[in-house]
Amino acid sequence: MNKVIKYVMTDILRNKIVIGYTFFLLLISLSVFNLDDNSTKGLLSLLNLVLIIVPLVSIIFSTIYIYNSAEFIELLVSQPLKRNKIWISLFAGLAGSLSMSIIAGIGIPILIYSPTITGMVMVVMAVLLTIIFVSIAMLAAVLTRDKAKGIGVSILLWLYFSLLFDGLALFILFQFQDYPMEKAMVVMSGLNPIDLGRILILLKMDISALMGYSGAIFRDSFGSNTGFIIALLIMISWVLVPTWLSLRKFNRKDL
Amino acid sequence: MIIASNVSKQFGKIKALDNVSATCVRGECVALIGPNGSGKTTLIKSILGMVVPNSGFITFNGKNILHDWLYREHIGYMPQTGKYPENMTIRQVISMMKDIRQKTGPENLDEELLESFGLNKLLDKRMRTLSGGTRQKVSATLAFLFKPDVLILDEPTAGLDPVASEILKGKIIKEKQKGKLILITSHILSDLDDLITQVIYMQDAQLIFHKSLSDLRADTGEEKLSKAIASVMSKSCYNE
Numbered sequence: 110m111n112k113v114i115k116y117v118m119t120d121i122l123r124n125k126i127v128i129g130y131t132f133f134l135l136l137i138s139l140s141v142f143n144l145d146d147n148s149t150k151g152l153l154s155l156l157n158l159v160l161i162i163v164p165l166v167s168i169i170f171s172t173i174y175i176y177n178s179a180e181f182i183e184l185l186v187s188q189p190l191k192r193n194k195i196w197i198s199l200f201a202g203l204a205g206s207l208s209m210s211i212i213a214g215i216g217i218p219i220l221i222y223s224p225t226i227t228g229m230v231m232v233v234m235a236v237l238l239t240i241i242f243v244s245i246a247m248l249a250a251v252l253t254r255d256k257a258k259g260i261g262v263s264i265l266l267w268l269y270f271s272l273l274f275d276g277l278a279l280f281i282l283f284q285f286q287d288y289p290m291e292k293a294m295v296v297m298s299g300l301n302p303i304d305l306g307r308i309l310i311l312l313k314m315d316i317s318a319l320m321g322y323s324g325a326i327f328r329d330s331f332g333s334n335t336g337f338i339i340a341l342l343i344m345i346s347w348v349l350v351p352t353w354l355s356l357r358k359f360n361r362k363d364l
Numbered sequence: 365m366i367i368a369s370n371v372s373k374q375f376g377k378i379k380a381l382d383n384v385s386a387t388c389v390r391g392e393c394v395a396l397i398g399p400n401g402s403g404k405t406t407l408i409k410s411i412l413g414m415v416v417p418n419s420g421f422i423t424f425n426g427k428n429i430l431h432d433w434l435y436r437e438h439i440g441y442m443p444q445t446g447k448y449p450e451n452m453t454i455r456q457v458i459s460m461m462k463d464i465r466q467k468t469g470p471e472n473l474d475e476e477l478l479e480s481f482g483l484n485k486l487l488d489k490r491m492r493t494l495s496g497g498t499r500q501k502v503s504a505t506l507a508f509l510f511k512p513d514v515l516i517l518d519e520p521t522a523g524l525d526p527v528a529s530e531i532l533k534g535k536i537i538k539e540k541q542k543g544k545l546i547l548i549t550s551h552i553l554s555d556l557d558d559l560i561t562q563v564i565y566m567q568d569a570q571l572i573f574h575k576s577l578s579d580l581r582a583d584t585g586e587e588k589l590s591k592a593i594a595s596v597m598s599k600s601c602y603n604e
Contacts, residue, residue: 112463120449180447187412188464189437363375363415 117202134214148223159235164242171246172263176256196359204240211235227313234306241302241347248355274301291326302347371420380406382569396549398566404549440512446503450492477505496523515546553590
């Protein structure tokens with residue numbers, strides 16, 4: 110398996126986009142921390158970057174990469190290699206190299222300016238979100254044969270997770286405002302990895318008081334260590350389920 | 365060695381393979397012949413596991429290929445249009461394949477074509493800069509590189525210049541004499557005359573016949589393969 114990962118990794122690292130992405134993240138993190146003496150404020154600004162740009166870049170880059178390596182995949186499939194192995198290697202190569210950019214671009218500045226638990230949680234969330242969106246991208250790419258359509262589906266998925274889902278949640282909240290919706294909101298937040306990431310980071314920032322009553326509910330549900338671990342497990346299942354689905358599909362795909 | 369039993373494959377509404385059964389044995393050189401879109405490439409891709417049939421099964425050396433992948437170690441495949449990672453050089457592609465197949469050393473490798481095609485001088489060229497013919501040469505080199513027991517060549521001589529085409533034909537004959545199973549599809553029937561021993565004729569996703577070349581010659585009374593196939597084709601058209 111390592112061999113295919115090796116070729117995927119070298120191919121991605123030779124691709125200047127990932128290096129550019131790393132420097133972009135590094136530049137933004139450094140400037141955000143240098144704007145203000147208060148590193149918590151810096152972290153808060155970084156939060157939006159992590160929640161918007163990281164999923165976007167991960168999903169778009171991975172989708173395009175999968176389509177562009179169609180030839181590579183075709184070549185490998187005719188070789189004595191298990192299809193599972195090829196697909197997992199592609200996933201590991203993509204997730205690995207993009208996570209490395211996150212660690213270099215966000216992890217290092219956080220380690221320098223704000224080496225707190227909150228900072229660490231943010232790096233972990235950024236890496237998890239990267240991996241989640243790589244696996245969603247691979248599912249989108251394996252389901253649609255057409256490249257333009259696949260990239261469109263990816264952009265729509267990103268839009269859904271980062272904007273539309275929140276709108277939908279608010280809509281439901283307003284429609285059912287006469288009912289106790291707190292428990293339902295906690296469950297709903299598990300349906301969106303970006304929301305889950307945001308809640309987990311905000312809770313560590315001790316500004317959940319600003320979120321009012323629902324903040325208290327989230328604090329109750331995710332604030333404890335067990336809650337945190339359950340949330341992490343949900344995030345991990347967000348990696349595993351799309352990967353498993355795409356793997357099933359890829360195993361039966363005609364090339 | 366390769367047995368296909370009642371293999372059917374459908375792409376959407378189009379039938380690509382309809383109940384195809386065939387048996388190929390070591391030492392044979394089989395030509396897959398048929399009009400465009402008759403399912404030749406689909407059959408080849410099914411054998412390679414690149415296309416998963418809707419029904420029926422294929423065995424390689426007695427083992428079902430469905431959940432197996434190691435059998436591909438024994439196959440050298442030359443695709444119709446060789447697709448390679450565009451920004452890799454020829455050298456990188458070849459060394460990657462060696463790495464994946466875990467074969468090194470001159471005793472396991474056959475680099476004859478690399479030299480006779482003159483690819484040695486082009487090793488540092490990137491795949492995207494290569495012409496169609498040169499890509500075909502790379503595909504052919506890779507197919508023969510690992511001394512496989514089975515060679516599957518999809519339109520091997522299409523796009524090759526006459527010199528390269530002769531080199532490749534010489535190589536195929538040489539490998540045939542070593543007792544390997546060779547499967548060839550081609551539309552240039554005159555190329556096949558001195559290569560093949562068996563003919564599989566496909567039309568409209570169905571296998572029409574599988575005969576030895578001498579039987580075909582006897583049945584049609586034609587000496588040349590191209591004439592023999594032409595008489596078969598016109599007969600089937602006439603019947604319709």
